[in-house]
Amino acid sequence: MDEDGMLGNLWALKPWIFSVILAILGIRVLVVLWWKPRGIEAHFAKQGIRGPPYHFFIGNVKEIVQLMLKASSQPMPLSHNILPRVFSFYHHWRKIYGGTFLVWFGPTPRLTVSDPDLIREIFASKSEFYEKIEANPLVKQLEGNGLISLKGEKWAHHRKIVTPTFHMENLKLLIPVVGKSVEEMLEKWDQKMMRVEERERGGGGGEREVEIEVSEWFQGLTEDVITRMTFGSSYEQGKAIFSLQNQQMVLAAEAFQKVLVPGYRFLPTKRNVKSWKVDREIRRSLVKLIERRKLESMAKNTEEVGGGSGPKDLLGLMIQAGMRENEKITELTLNNYHNNNSFNYCSSSNSNTNSNDHHHNSSGSKITVHDIVEECKSFFFAGKQTTSNLLTWTTVLLAMHPQWQDLAREEVLRVCGSRDIPSKDDISKLKMLSMIVNESLRLSPPAIATIRRAKYDVELGGCRVPRGTELLVPILAVHHEQALWGNDANEFNPLRFADGVSRAAKHPVAFIPFGLGMRTCVGQNLAVLQAKLVLTILLQRFSFKLAPSYQHAPTVLMLLYPQYGAPVIFRRLSNTDPVGPAPRDQGS
Numbered sequence: 371m372d373e374d375g376m377l378g379n380l381w382a383l384k385p386w387i388f389s390v391i392l393a394i395l396g397i398r399v400l401v402v403l404w405w406k407p408r409g410i411e412a413h414f415a416k417q418g419i420r421g422p423p424y425h426f427f428i429g430n431v432k433e434i435v436q437l438m439l440k441a442s443s444q445p446m447p448l449s450h451n452i453l454p455r456v457f458s459f460y461h462h463w464r465k466i467y468g469g470t471f472l473v474w475f476g477p478t479p480r481l482t483v484s485d486p487d488l489i490r491e492i493f494a495s496k497s498e499f500y501e502k503i504e505a506n507p508l509v510k511q512l513e514g515n516g517l518i519s520l521k522g523e524k525w526a527h528h529r530k531i532v533t534p535t536f537h538m539e540n541l542k543l544l545i546p547v548v549g550k551s552v553e554e555m556l557e558k559w560d561q562k563m564m565r566v567e568e569r570e571r572g573g574g575g576g577e578r579e580v581e582i583e584v585s586e587w588f589q590g591l592t593e594d595v596i597t598r599m600t601f602g603s604s605y606e607q608g609k610a611i612f613s614l615q616n617q618q619m620v621l622a623a624e625a626f627q628k629v630l631v632p633g634y635r636f637l638p639t640k641r642n643v644k645s646w647k648v649d650r651e652i653r654r655s656l657v658k659l660i661e662r663r664k665l666e667s668m669a670k671n672t673e674e675v676g677g678g679s680g681p682k683d684l685l686g687l688m689i690q691a692g693m694r695e696n697e698k699i700t701e702l703t704l705n706n707y708h709n710n711n712s713f714n715y716c717s718s719s720n721s722n723t724n725s726n727d728h729h730h731n732s733s734g735s736k737i738t739v740h741d742i743v744e745e746c747k748s749f750f751f752a753g754k755q756t757t758s759n760l761l762t763w764t765t766v767l768l769a770m771h772p773q774w775q776d777l778a779r780e781e782v783l784r785v786c787g788s789r790d791i792p793s794k795d796d797i798s799k800l801k802m803l804s805m806i807v808n809e810s811l812r813l814s815p816p817a818i819a820t821i822r823r824a825k826y827d828v829e830l831g832g833c834r835v836p837r838g839t840e841l842l843v844p845i846l847a848v849h850h851e852q853a854l855w856g857n858d859a860n861e862f863n864p865l866r867f868a869d870g871v872s873r874a875a876k877h878p879v880a881f882i883p884f885g886l887g888m889r890t891c892v893g894q895n896l897a898v899l900q901a902k903l904v905l906t907i908l909l910q911r912f913s914f915k916l917a918p919s920y921q922h923a924p925t926v927l928m929l930l931y932p933q934y935g936a937p938v939i940f941r942r943l944s945n946t947d948p949v950g951p952a953p954r955d956q957g958s
C-alpha cells in the first residue's frame with residue numbers, strides 16, 4: 371500500500387481512535403469517581419464502619435453544606451453546647467453512625483476519629499504513617515509554604531530555626547511591648563467612652579461604660595503582636611506588609627464563595643488581578659526588607675540580625691540561619707561562592723515556585739529568601755486570628771459568667787495590683803486565670819478540627835485503613851465528649867483544670883486545642899501568654915457584660931468565630947468599686 375493509501379486508512383479510523391480514547395477516559399473517570407469510592411465504602415462496611423452514602427463526584431458535600439446552612443441560619447441560646455451549630459454534619463451523622471464514621475468530601479474519603487487512643491496513635495506513637503494534607507489553593511496562598519504545610523527534612527530544619535522565638539525567656543521580652551499595645555487600645559476605648567459620656571451628659575448623664583465589638587479590636591491587637599514577633603525592629607515596615615496580607619485575606623474570603631467554579635482562581639477577573647498584584651507587592655516589600663536587615667547586620671559585623679534588646683524575631687533568626695549556611699558553603703566552595711549564593715539571588719528567580727524542590731545542599735534544605743517570605747506569611751496566618759479568637763471567646767465566657775470574672779479579678783488584683791503591667795512571674799502565678807483560659811480553649815477551641823492522610827495502608831485501632839484515606843480529628847467534639855469530661859461537659863467549669871491539664875479529663879489526650887505530637891502548635895506559649903496578659907490588664911481596669919445586641923452564634927470559617935460579632939459592654943472600675951457581689955449569671 372502506498373503512503374497516501376495508509377494515511378487515508380488512518381484518516382478513516384480517526385473517529386474510532388477518538389471513540390477509544392474517550393472510552394478509556396470515561397472508564398478512568400468511572401473508576402476514580404465511582405468504583406473506587408464504592409470499593410472503599412464496602413471495605414469499611416465489612417469492618418463495621420459506615421457513614422452517609424457516597425454520591426457520584428460530589429460525595430456528601432451537598433448534605434454538608436445544607437446541614438451547615440441550616441445550623442447557622444439563626445442564633446442559639448446562651449449555652450456552651452455549640453457542637454450541633456458549629457460542627458453540624460459531625461453531630462448529625464455521629465448520632466446515626468457512631469463516633470467513627472466515613473464521610474465523603476467529593477471522591478475523597480474521610481474517616482472521623484474521636485477516640486483519644488487512636489488520636490494519640492495518629493499524632494504521636496505512629497505519626498510516621500500519616501502526613502498533613504494539601505490545603506485548598508486559596509488557603510495555601512494565604513498560609514504560605516511555611517511550617518504549617520512543610521514536610522520532612524525541610525520542616526524539621528525550619529522548626530529548629532524558629533523555635534527559639536517561642537522560648538519563654540524570649541517571650542518574656544515581649545511583655546512590655548504587648549502591654550504597651552494593650553494600653554494604646556484601652557486609650558482608644560477611653561476616648562470612645564468619653565464621647566459617649568459627653569453625648570449622654572446632654573441627655574442626663576450615665577455610667578462610664580462603652581460597647582466594644584471585641585473580636586475586631588482583638589484582631590488589631592494580635593496583629594500588632596505577631597508583627598513584632600515576625601519583624602522585630604522592622605516593625606513599621608512589617609506592619610505595612612501585613613496590612614497587604616489582610617487585603618489578601620479579604621480577597622480570598624470573596625473567592626471562597628466561588629470555589630465551585632472550576633479554575634476560577636486562574637481567570638483574570640478583577641478580584642484575581644488585584645490579588646496577584648497584592649501578592650507581588652508583598653513579596654517585593656519582604657525581599658527589600660530582608661536585604662536591608664542583612665546589610666545592617668553585615669555593617670555592624672555581628673550575627674545579631676536586628677534583635678537588639680528586644681525579643682528574637684522570626685525574620686532575624688531566619689536571616690541569621692541563611693547567612694550561617696552561606697558561610698558554611700563559602701568555606702566548602704570558596705571558588706564558586708557567587709554562583710552558590712542562593713540566599714541572595716533566589717528572591718527574584720523563584721518567587722512563584724515551590725521552594726520544596728529547590729536549593730538543597732548536601733546537609734539538607736537551605737534557607738532562601740523565598741523560604742523567609744513564606745514563613746512570614748505562615749506566622750501571620752497561624753498566629754493572628756487564632757489568638758484573637760481565643761481572647762474573644764474567653765471575654766465572652768467571662769461576660770456570661772460574672773462570678774468567674776470576679777474570681778479572676780480578685781486573683782489578678784491580689785497578684786499584680788491594680789495598675790502595673792504584670793511581669794512574667796506575676797502571670798505564672800495566676801492559677802485561676804490559667805484554668806479559665808484552658809476551659810475556654812476546651813469549650814471553644816479556635817481550631818475545631820485537624821486532618822491527616824494515611825501515607826500507606828495502615829492499621830488503626832484494629833481497623834484496616836487504605837492508603838490515601840484522610841482522618842478527620844474533630845477537636846471540638848473530643849472537648850465536649852461526656853464520656854471523657856463527665857456530665858457537665860457542656861458547662862463552664864474551670865475548676866476541672868485545678869490539678870493540671872493532664873488530669874482534667876478521663877484521658878490525657880482529651881484536651882488538644884494546640885494539636886499533639888511533633889506537629890503541635892509552635893506558637894502556643896505566645897498565644898497563652900498574650901491571652902493571659904491582655905485579660906489581666908482588662909480585668910484590672912474594667913468589669914464587663916454581654917451587650918444587649920449580642921447574639922450567641924459561634925460558627926466556623928476555617929476557625930471558630932462569632933457569626934454576628936461579639937459586642938461587650940465595658941465599665942471602668944473606679945478605685946472604690948467593689949469586686950463583688952456577682953450579678954446574675956448570663957450563661958448556662
Ligand code: HEM
Nearest residue numbers: 517518749752753756757760817820884885889891893897
Ligand atoms: C489560641 C491560639 C492558637 C491555636 C488554638 C492554635 C492551634 C494550632 C493547632 C491545632 C495546630 C496543629 C495543626 C495540625 O496538627 O494540623 C497548630 C500548628 C501551628 N501553629 Fe498554632 N495555634 C494558635 C496560635 C499560634 C500562634 C500565635 C502562632 C505563631 C506564629 C502559631 C503558629 C503555628 C504553626 C507555625 C503551626 C505549625 C507547626 C508545625 O507543623 O510544625 N499558632 N496551631
